[in-house]
Amino acid sequence: MKVLVAGAGIGGLTTALSLHEAGIDVQVIDRVDELRPLGVGINLLPHATGALTELGLGDALAAGAVATAELVHFDRFGNEIWREPRGIAAGHAFPQYSVHRGRLQAMLLDTVRERLGADAVRTGCRFTTAIQEDDTVRAVIGDPRDGSSREMTADVLIGADGLHSAVRAHLYPDEGPPRWNGIRMWRGVAAAPPFLTGASMVMAGSNHAAKIVAYPLSVPARPGDTVPVNWVAEVQLPEGGQGEANWTRTGRLDDVLPYYKGWRIGDLDVEDLIAGSETILEYPMVDREPLARWSFGRITLLGDAAHPMYPIGSNGGSQAILDARTVAAELARASDPVAGLAAYESVRRESANAVVLANRNMPMDRTLRTVAERAPDGFTRIEDVLTEAELQAITDGYRRTSAVR
Structure with missing residues (x-):
């Protein structure tokens, strides 16, 4: 099995480490040219x-x-x-x-490159769309630097690309702003x-x-x-x-x-x-409003792409890490990738959505x-x-x- 993870934030990098631990091949991409230790x-x-x-x-x-x-x-x-x-x-x-x-993201990034190899995370790769076939998903990836595009093929695509997730927009094109x-x-x-x-x-x-x-x-x-x-x-x-x-x-x-x-x-x-x-x-x-569905065949969402929430109760990064550990475990034990993503969603979606709503009240x-x-x-x-x-x-x-x- 090969998994393509869009987004090299806390959720995406923890997913890569968890998939690697489970013996699953993984490639991480991110749209930025350079991953820098930003934030607070x-x-x-x-x-x-x-x-x-x-x-x-x-x-x-x-x-x-x-x-x-x-x-x-x-x-x-x-x-x-x-x-x-x-x-x-x-x-x-x-x-x-x-x-x-x-610092946390840099620690995760260094560990991914140490364990998975220097090319495990590729920058300057912007997800634009995906085509699902019977046994694969083909992701169209654009290069913001020169406007070119290419395809990357995997068994599973995980959108871990944050609040403004391009993968979520592909699945829900009419959703609108946060x-x-x-x-x-x-x-x-x-x-x-x-x-x-x-x-x-x-x-x-x-x-x-x-x-x-x-x-x-x-x-x-x-x-x-x-x-x-x-x-x-x-x-x-x-x-x-x-x-x-x-x-x-x-x-x-x-x-x-x-x-x-x-x-x-x-x-x-x-x-x-x-x-x-x-x-x-x-x-x-x-x-964003909680979703009734994260997974569509071989594509799913994770972290802020799946359940962006108010920063209350220290939950944003913590919930993304739980997502990462769960999706790796379910893909490792599933009979096929589609079943693994369905199992991941059944474990995580309702509980994560409950946190989104609790943080509002x-x-x-x-x-x-x-x-x-x-x-x-x-x-x-x-x-x-x-x-x-x-x-x-x-x-x-x-x-x-x-x-x-």
């Missing part, structure tokens, strides 16, 4: 960390990441609302890791002193107005050193402000900083953190908005602001979206 931070849930550890990547992952110990919510004035242990501290067998997305929820995000990484435990993820404010998420991406080399801290700002905007859904779009400091003037969360100066970022990325919070966000409305000037005791049931709703919401799916 990402969190991997324990089940995703476990899957990468199965692939022999546990030590490399640990060397370049922070094992997240807790998640803590604050209001915009730095008053604590709620906290919960994460990863090993929460009793999981594997850590939850905070890691730079570019769905925006009215929230604009700015992201960056800046050097800052360690805060709280040094392995804490913090969230402050409410995305019905302005919210900030921050977590470290490494541990200090020496006492007193700063660490790279990833931050995400979420601001509710009026209708009509969506803009282009492009993760590499550069944002402007003057557009985001006014929302966070004077914000301080314990030892973390939010205003200084944002202002200290060399690069700021800007992006609308978007997803997080009780946590409603609770944080309630705190802002009931205590607009801050509070001393959260028990004076929220009932026990309202606090429990935050925990329940995270459990629904971060459980193994």
Whole structure:
């Protein structure tokens, strides 16, 4: 069996490693001319960390990441609302890791080339269309550099090419643009002193107005050193402000900083953190409607191409990794490729779609908005602001979206 994977992101590269481990021949293509370590931070849930550890990547992952110990919510004035242990501290067998997305992708890419060969990932290859035959699928691949095209033949085509998936567009040509929820995000990484435990993820404010998420991406080399801290700002905007859904779009400091003037969360100066970022990325919070079908004969979808979701609960990359491990396992045990893809979809589609929908309706966000409305000037005791049931709703919401799916 030979599998062609379109997309050399986290999902596509993990798929290549998983297929190779299962003894299946695989070729990865990507439309960019050069794969560079772009992006900012990402969190991997324990089940995703476990899957990468199965692939022999546990030590490399640990060397370049922070094992997240807790998640803590604050209001915009730095008053604590709620906290919960994460990863090993929460009793999981594997850590939850905070890691730079570019570093993770580079680690996966290096491992693919080391195990599968230097030509296992080919760049400058843009999927345009596919023709299925009885025993093969022929993918038409364009070269953006000179406009030429050629065919690549495989037994299976997997579209792991992200939110703007060309493979998904081939299967669903009339789908239209992504769905925006009215929230604009700015992201960056800046050097800052360690805060709280040094392995804490913090969230402050409410995305019905302005919210900030921050977590470290490494541990200090020496006492007193700063660490790279990833931050995400979420601001509710009026209708009509969506803009282009492009993760590499550069944002402007003057557009985001006014929302966070004077914000301080314990030892973390939010205003200084944002202002200290060399690069700021800007992006609308978007997803797509869940699909009733991923697989069509010898073609299927994976990761954001199959189930793009709001970045809530650390699920995007984690769900793609679960997809990758499942599709390789099902193709390895199936009697034929079509049956393998059908089995993969039966295992993964409903659960991944459930996460997409759960991320649209997080009780946590409603609770944080309630705190802002009931205590607009801050509070001393959260028990004076929220009932026990309202606090429990935050925990329940995270459990629904971060459980193994």
